[in-house]
Amino acid sequence: MEAHDDEERLCGKWRFACGLYSYNLRDVFTWRLLKTILMGQVLSLLICGTAVSCQYLADAKVETPMLQSFFNYVLLLLVYTTILSTRKGDRNILQILKTKWWKYLVMGLADVEANYAVVKAYQFTTLTSIQLLDCFVIPVLMVLAWFFLKTRYRLVHFVAVAVCLLGVGAMVGADILAGRDQGSTRDVVLGDGLVLLSAVFYAVSNVCQEYTVKNLSQIEFLGMMGLFGTLISGIQLAVLETRAVAAITWDFHISMLFAVFALCMFLLYSFMPVVVKMTSATAVNLSLLTADLFSLFCGIFLFQCTFSTLYIVSFVIITVGFVMFNAVPTYSALPESGSSGDEPAEVFADLTAESSSDQLLSAGRDAPPAAAAAAAAAAAL
Numbered sequence: 001m002e003a004h005d006d007e008e009r010l011c012g013k014w015r016f017a018c019g020l021y022s023y024n025l026r027d028v029f030t031w032r033l034l035k036t037i038l039m040g041q042v043l044s045l046l047i048c049g050t051a052v053s054c055q056y057l058a059d060a061k062v063e064t065p066m067l068q069s070f071f072n073y074v075l076l077l078l079v080y081t082t083i084l085s086t087r088k089g090d091r092n093i094l095q096i097l098k099t100k101w102w103k104y105l106v107m108g109l110a111d112v113e114a115n116y117a118v119v120k121a122y123q124f125t126t127l128t129s130i131q132l133l134d135c136f137v138i139p140v141l142m143v144l145a146w147f148f149l150k151t152r153y154r155l156v157h158f159v160a161v162a163v164c165l166l167g168v169g170a171m172v173g174a175d176i177l178a179g180r181d182q183g184s185t186r187d188v189v190l191g192d193g194l195v196l197l198s199a200v201f202y203a204v205s206n207v208c209q210e211y212t213v214k215n216l217s218q219i220e221f222l223g224m225m226g227l228f229g230t231l232i233s234g235i236q237l238a239v240l241e242t243r244a245v246a247a248i249t250w251d252f253h254i255s256m257l258f259a260v261f262a263l264c265m266f267l268l269y270s271f272m273p274v275v276v277k278m279t280s281a282t283a284v285n286l287s288l289l290t291a292d293l294f295s296l297f298c299g300i301f302l303f304q305c306t307f308s309t310l311y312i313v314s315f316v317i318i319t320v321g322f323v324m325f326n327a328v329p330t331y332s333a334l335p336e337s338g339s340s341g342d343e344p345a346e347v348f349a350d351l352t353a354e355s356s357s358d359q360l361l362s363a364g365r366d367a368p369p370a371a372a373a374a375a376a377a378a379a380a381l
Contacts (some may be wrong), residue, residue: 032278033326039275040287040322046271048294049264053257054119060254064244065119069112070233071258072265076226079266084223093223107208108228112236114201117194125191131172131292133192135165137199137206138285144207145281150332157282160324164286167317171292174310206281209273218273225269279326286322290315 054068084093096104121130138161145151212221237245248254275284293315 033323036275036279036283036326037287037319037322039271039278040284041290043268043272043275043284044288044291044294046264046268047288047291048298050261050268051291051295052298053261053264057254057257057261060257062248062254062257063123064241064248066116066233066237066241067245068258068261069115069265070230070237071262072269073112073226073229073233075262075266076222076269077230079226080219080222080270081224081226083219091217091220093227096220096224103208104224104228107205107212108225108232110201110205110208111225112229112232114198114205116236117198117201121191121194121198123191124187124194129188129192130195131168133195134199135168135289136196137202138165138282140200140203141206141282141285144203148207149211151280151330152332153330154328156328157325157330160321161282161286163321163324164289164318165321167314167321168289170310170314170317174308174314177308177310206285210276210281213273213277218277221273222269280330283322283326286318286325289318293318 057063057068081093084091084096087093089095118130118134142151142153142161146153209221272284275287293311296311
């Protein structure tokens with residue numbers, strides 16, 4: 001009898017570790033999950049908007065990725081940094097800068113360089129390589145979340161990620177069969193290296209972002225991102241793109257394209273922390289895998305791209321993987337916070353402390369942070 005009980009306990013632990021539960025459809029397809037799917041696709045549509053506007057700018061021989069990002073950071077500065085500066089006490093921007101300026105500097109630097117590196121990669125390598133290699137952000141993000149945020153995944157989460165990546169493979173295969181423009185092959189090794197580098201930077205930025213929005217506030221994250229993003233991108237713009245900016249022939253058409261790009265990016269950065277707070281960084285990045293598909297669907301009507309049924313198949317596969325990932329909760333090894341305040345005193349408190357027992361957290365509620373900001377990654381069709 002005892003042997004039978006031990007066997008039952010062992011099977012129970014194994015099912016818990018793998019995430020194998022007897023869910024019915026009502027348990028899986030909750031309103032929270034459906035809302036998460038919808039909001040994730042809104043983010044993908046915003047990325048699609050940046051991709052289409054970038055394509056039109058490229059057709060007009062305007063190649064200034066840093067200038068485009070600079071306008072977005074300026075909007076964040078004008079809106080959220082201004083709001084942050086009106087706060088009083090420890091939540092005021094001056095108090096934040098006194099104690100945590102270097103942490104936000106690192107986060108802003110990672111975000112700016114991630115956006116710049118992936119857009120720059122389009123000049124050297126093919127679209128297929130970029131689509132495949134920028135998925136590297138997901139495993140890097142999971143590793144960083146495991147070590148620094150103490151996020152613990154189950155077997156079903158790894159299977160879900162594999163399913164989503166399979167959907168990306170189907171999308172790339174459809175591109176090849178449809179003869180979609182594969183871009184430059186001027187220096188494939190350099191281009192691929194830039195994509196991998198951008199994936200690492202995105203993962204660092206996203207982990208910092210999710211921890212900040214879940215433990216502090218979205219306004220603080222966006223305000224500090226606007227401040228340091230504007231500073232870093234402004235310096236880089238002056239160093240790298242002065243001649244390219246001077247060569248732009250400004251007219252209504254070009255100005256509107258820059259405005260559409262900046263608005264889509266601003267809405268993306270403003271809306272993403274909301275989705276990140278509901279889910280997790282990994283979940284958001286999985287939902288963003290459909291952004292290339294939306295860009296392609298726009299390209300069919302705007303740029304006469306060839307359609308393939310494999311695109312629909314890849315969209316369905318990615319969606320199935322996303323549902324699998326969110327249907328089973330992750331859990332955290334972080335200790336419970338004893339603070340009674342609304343916001344901790346430090347942005348990045350001690351993340352290395354281990355608790356004696358793991359907390360089961362909902363994947364869409366209190367799961368440990370880790371976010372995604374893959375914004376200008378789809379900057380070319």
